Amino acid sequence: xxSNLVIETRGLTKRYGDAIVAVDDLELRxxxxxxxxxxxxxxxxxxxxxxxxxxxxxxxxxTAAVLGAPPGSPEGLARIGALVEAPAFYPxxxxxxxxxxxxxxxxxxxxRVEAVLDEVRLSDRAADxxxxxxxxxxxxxxxxxxxxxxxxxxILDEPTNGLDPGGMAEMRAFIxxxxxxxxxxxxxxxxxGEIEQVSDRVGVIRAGSLVAEGTVEELRGxxxxxxxxxPQAEAARLLVALPDVAxxxxxxxxxxxxxxxxxxxxxxxxxxxxxxxxxxxxxxKASLEDVFLELTASGDDHR
Amino acid sequence: xxxxxxxxxxxLRKRAATWILLGIWTLLGIFFSYIIPYALDPEDxxxxxxxxxxxxxxxxxxxGFPFFGGVFALMLGVFALGSEFGWGTLKxxxxxxxxxxxxxxxxxxxxxxxxxxxxxxxxxAGAVASFVIAQIEDAPANWPSxxxxxxxxxxxxxxxxxxxxxxxxxxxxxxGTSLAIGVGxxxxxxxxxxxxxxxxxxxxxxxxxxxxxxxxxxxIAAALGxxxxxxxxxxxxxxxxxxxxxxxxxxxxVALIGAFVALTGFxxxxxxxx
Numbered sequence: 001x002x003s004n005l006v007i008e009t010r011g012l013t014k015r016y017g018d019a020i021v022a023v024d025d026l027e028l029r030x031x032x033x034x035x036x037x038x039x040x041x042x043x044x045x046x047x048x049x050x051x052x053x054x055x056x057x058x059x060x061x062x063t064a065a066v067l068g069a070p071p072g073s074p075e076g077l078a079r080i081g082a083l084v085e086a087p088a089f090y091p092x093x094x095x096x097x098x099x100x101x102x103x104x105x106x107x108x109x110x111x112r113v114e115a116v117l118d119e120v121r122l123s124d125r126a127a128d129x130x131x132x133x134x135x136x137x138x139x140x141x142x143x144x145x146x147x148x149x150x151x152x153x154x155i156l157d158e159p160t161n162g163l164d165p166g167g168m169a170e171m172r173a174f175i176x177x178x179x180x181x182x183x184x185x186x187x188x189x190x191x192x193g194e195i196e197q198v199s200d201r202v203g204v205i206r207a208g209s210l211v212a213e214g215t216v217e218e219l220r221g222x223x224x225x226x227x228x229x230x231p232q233a234e235a236a237r238l239l240v241a242l243p244d245v246a247x248x249x250x251x252x253x254x255x256x257x258x259x260x261x262x263x264x265x266x267x268x269x270x271x272x273x274x275x276x277x278x279x280x281x282x283x284x285k286a287s288l289e290d291v292f293l294e295l296t297a298s299g300d301d302h303r
Numbered sequence: 304x305x306x307x308x309x310x311x312x313x314x315l316r317k318r319a320a321t322w323i324l325l326g327i328w329t330l331l332g333i334f335f336s337y338i339i340p341y342a343l344d345p346e347d348x349x350x351x352x353x354x355x356x357x358x359x360x361x362x363x364x365x366x367g368f369p370f371f372g373g374v375f376a377l378m379l380g381v382f383a384l385g386s387e388f389g390w391g392t393l394k395x396x397x398x399x400x401x402x403x404x405x406x407x408x409x410x411x412x413x414x415x416x417x418x419x420x421x422x423x424x425x426x427x428a429g430a431v432a433s434f435v436i437a438q439i440e441d442a443p444a445n446w447p448s449x450x451x452x453x454x455x456x457x458x459x460x461x462x463x464x465x466x467x468x469x470x471x472x473x474x475x476x477x478x479g480t481s482l483a484i485g486v487g488x489x490x491x492x493x494x495x496x497x498x499x500x501x502x503x504x505x506x507x508x509x510x511x512x513x514x515x516x517x518x519x520x521x522x523i524a525a526a527l528g529x530x531x532x533x534x535x536x537x538x539x540x541x542x543x544x545x546x547x548x549x550x551x552x553x554x555x556x557v558a559l560i561g562a563f564v565a566l567t568g569f570x571x572x573x574x575x576x577x
Contacts (some may be wrong), residue, residue, distance in 0.1 A: 035559060051575075051576070051577070054396075054397075055397070056394060056397060056575065056576040056577075057399070057575040057576065057577060058575055068541075072397075072402070073402075074401060074402050074405075077398060077400050078400045079397065079399070082398045084394060084398070085391075086391065087395075088391030088392050088394055088395050089390070089395070090317075090318075090390065091390065092317060092318060092319065093313075093314070093317055097313060097317065098311065100313060101310040101311075101313055101314055102395065102396075102399055103310075103312075104306040104307060104310025104311075104363035105307055105310055105400060105401055105406065106399040106400045106407075107306060107400050107401075121415055130474055145395065149399075149400070151538055160508055170400075170403050281341065283359070303425055
């Protein structure tokens with residue numbers, strides 16, 4: 001275990017019977033201090049993976065170390081805050097009492113309860129039963145519970161589920177701020193925008209396997225230009241002959257040019273000087289959504 | 304561990320079901336031990352109207368523990384863990400600092416503490432009822448010895464604890480409350496009740512019925528002064544024997560508690576929490 005790695009799994013696998021492989025030989029590395037986006041379609045194995053990392057589910061094979069400890073061990077759990085799937089609380093207890101129960105189990109002083117309630121802006125409703133909370137308030141209470149131990153590692157599974165757009169934006173900003181304090185955050189989601197906005201690095205999981213990993217920029221791949229010009233065939237011939245242009249492909253009447261986007265003025269000039277009419281020329285990068293759809297398109301998931 | 308138990312006591316203390324069960328148990332206990340039999344025909348009791356006087360407090364009340372009290376304790380035990388599966392709160396607790404077995408230990412200790420008011424409330428209400436009856440009958444209020452009372456309170460708690468741990472086990476096995484309570488009551492009525500009833504004629508069953516909660520609970524009750532008549536005519540909780548020695552009965556109850564707790568711990572530790 002390298003000390004820079006907060007989470008490291010080797011061949012982590014979870015099978016349910018012979019037919020269902022929820023997580024398949026997963027190799028995951030999460031570095032200290034980063035916000036790691038764990039992206040995958042519904043049923044890809046994200047929650048099962050997180051449950052294994054928390055010791056809630058036993059792997060069928062493979063190993064995992066979380067903060068240098070086996071999953072579910074008291075020494076590891078003492079430094080981890082988690083919100084797995086829907087936040088679960090005693091419905092008849094107030095938000096404050098729910099946190100007091102968890103503080104009692106986590107061994108943190110009761111004073112932390114008020115601090116985290118304040119942090120997630122729930123202090124004014126803390127005395128109300130948690131069953132009367134809106135979905136957004138329950139999510140915030142879940143995050144408060146995860147923050148109780150002032151953890152080194154936060155594991156948040158779909159924390160914006162059920163939130164309205166305002167609530168989602170607020171939660172993302174909150175997660176980003178949590179990551180800025182040097183804390184490691186693992187954020188699981190099936191929402192590309194969410195992952196794109198808050199993550200330092202992203203792991204894409206499909207059918208239980210990690211199919212891509214890197215920064216958002218790395219996953220998006222090399223930037224390029226899109227050019228609409230007439231006559232198109234002549235424009236393509238000219239472009240492919242230019243220095244620094246790696247490739248030119250025609251898609252729906254538009255030329256995709258693989259080249260450094262800083263070369264746009266020179267390319268425009270070359271086309272115009274050759275008598276080619278340029279009606280559009282703009283920089284284009286693949287969106288994370290494109291990458292995600294491409295990576296997960298063939299997934300036939302049952303998780 | 305102290306803070307774990309304190310947290311768990313908060314969960315049990317603020318739960319309405321705890322107080323509802325306590326209230327019903329106390330009311331039913333007094334109604335069926337004192338108010339109804341005294342109102343109907345006090346001379347019908349084995350020892351006549353004296354059975355309702357304070358001196359018979361221990362024997363008169365303890366007879367309600369092995370079955371009726373047991374069912375209440377079983378429900379309390381089921382709620383203590385079975386509900387956590389439905390709410391998903393066990394998952395939240397298991398991602399806190401202590402391991403699964405420490406969480407279970409905290410829950411069991413808290414449950415054991417909550418059983419204390421169940422025993423005390425019935426005895427307190429019984430003391431009031433017996434005192435009032437003695438006043439009505441113009442009889443002296445002679446109280447049982449403190450030692451007998453302490454033994455009766457302890458025995459009552461142990462009997463309830465045995466049923467409560469069975470409830471905890473059923474709650475964990477079924478990962479919920481409804482099935483666990485159904486199976487628990489079915490066990491109390493059908494398995495223990497029917498098998499116990501035919502043990503007299505089918506002696507081969509005796510080794511089995513001797514480890515039943517009902518057999519050992521009533522054996523302790525009998526040792527504390529409960530009349531055999533009241534045990535044999537205890538409605539759906541009636542028991543005709545055979546009775547075992549009180550030391551053996553205590554040992555069996557402690558062993559059953561140990562077995563239920565061990566099995567619960569094994570399941571809770573081994574199972575995935577999906």
